[in-house]
Amino acid sequence: MAAMAGTSLQMAASGSRITCARRKVTSTAQAKPGSSSRVSSVQNHRTSFAPASVKLNNVVTRAMASESEKTGPSGLTIDLRGKRAFIAGVADDNGYGWAIAKALAAAGAEILVGTWVPALKIFETSLRRGKFDESRLLPDGSLMEITKVYPLDAVYDTPEDVPEDVKTNKRYASSSNWTVKEVAESVKNDFGTIDILVHSLANGPEVTKHLLETSRKGYLAAISASSYSFVSLLQNFLPIMNPGGASISLTYIASERTIPGYGGGMSSAKAALESDTRVLAFEAGRVRKIRVNTISAGPLGSRAAKAIGFIEKMINYSYTNAPLQKELSADEVGNAAAFLVSPLASAVTGSVVYVDNGLNTMGLACDSPSLSI
Secondary structure: OOOOOOOOEEOOOOOOOOOOOOOOOOOOOOOOOOOOOOEEOHHHHOOOOOOOOOOOOOOOOOOOOOOOHHHOOOOOOOOOOOOEEEEEOOOOOOOHHHHHHHHHHHOOOEEEEEEEHHHHHHHHHHHHOOOOHHHHEOOOOOEOOEEEEEEEOOOOOOHHHOOHHHHOOHHHHOOOOOOHHHHHHHHHHHHOOEEEEEEOOOOOOOOOOOHHHOOHHHHHHHHHHHHHHHHHHHHHHHHHEEEEEEEEEEEOHHHOOOOOOOOOOHHHHHHHHHHHHHHHHHHHHHHHOOEEEEEEEOOOOOOOHHHHOOHHHHHHHHHHHOOOOOOOOHHHHHHHHHHHOOHHHOOOOOOEEEEOOOHHHOOOOOOOHHHHO
């Protein structure tokens, strides 16, 4: 994605007016902000929260740290040291799964990943040859370490579920123990327990078709890969999750709003995922004190997202219409995930957390031609 087009936010003194800034994506490379919004006539709109007649010189704000307290920690920190996370659905270095892995690693967690079997060889080779080293860079200057990469195809729960044509497929031939149950057993044998489970999986073979054109097979495939896979993962990993742990998944606003073109049953799959999040939060919470949340992330130009065919337009729309007119980065979703699985979110479960620059709050597209009439 190319640099943003020049934009402006204008507020006139006589009746504030906000106009939508627009941007244009001209390529699929990762976007970098090239210009910022300009605010005019700000002097006429300065707001004071204290009456002019009130003198604040003697007011004591007890929330402020004393001089002796300033030598301590500067604030709350996300500390995941001693925690182990399994992130399902990492196959490259530019998606939300990778960003979540980085954020958890930066907070001190040990990282295990599950990679789709056909992509496993390329992913491991790129990792070994240092092709991801720049993306692995953490805030402290170190590189994210992935303790182990497991082959995984979350569409299949047990070996008995795998059809013969998949078993004999050359892309699967060099891997073993990659069904959900087998992976959970392998992690148990290798490490004993985990604390964090991340579901970063979605696939709809007919995603480019309108729902009216979607076949039963395509619809059920989307549900299987994009929502039931989360149920299966939690079902199989729950017995090896330490009490007090957390699980998160990734959803999209198409679960509750119509997104033309996001088809093939994918909107239904995301709606199911959000519903399951609430039910699983209750069940896993009661059984093992595990918290379950999902992040509704805004559009990102990842390789996987390009399958829908118009991701650049969705990013443009989000930039133009969201309350925060800025590029949504994968790291922002990763940071939100780190918070949700940390002790700081110990009372948060069964929630859909929006990380989309506020786009979900909008009821009107402010770049609509109707507004110019």
